[in-house]
Amino acid sequence: MTDQTSDAAPDQTLAAFRKSIDNIDAALIHMLAERFRITQAVGEYKARTQLPPADPSREARQIERLRKLAVEADLDPEFSEKFIRFVIDEVIRHHEIARRG
Numbered sequence: 001m002t003d004q005t006s007d008a009a010p011d012q013t014l015a016a017f018r019k020s021i022d023n024i025d026a027a028l029i030h031m032l033a034e035r036f037r038i039t040q041a042v043g044e045y046k047a048r049t050q051l052p053p054a055d056p057s058r059e060a061r062q063i064e065r066l067r068k069l070a071v072e073a074d075l076d077p078e079f080s081e082k083f084i085r086f087v088i089d090e091v092i093r094h095h096e097i098a099r100r101g
């Protein structure tokens, strides 16, 4: 039976890859935190000025732009769309909460 548990000798190659993955994941979290900090201010502004939480035409432009960037970066544009859709939907949820006060 192959041993893939902690009894196995440490795999330095995998550990180096994972160190890099951990750095990238940390950067993603910091970037998302910064994005949500800004969208919180947008949500407060929209609530104050009675603007609707969602702006579908803005979203369509963002999705198109990110799909193009994804192709240029060798990233699956479907994935990039799903990812930004997921983020924007969460932002809209926050905007709706801000509107209810």
Ligand SMILES: O=C(O)C(=O)C[C@]1(C(=O)O)C=C[C@@H](O)C=C1
Binding pocket: 039, 042, 043, 053, 054, 055, 056, 058, 059, 062, 087, 088, 091, 092, 095
């Ligand atoms: O740009 C806005 O109006 C926002 O509220 C930000 C944002 C986004 O997260 O990018 C969120 C909701 C809108 O539907 C469009 C974009």
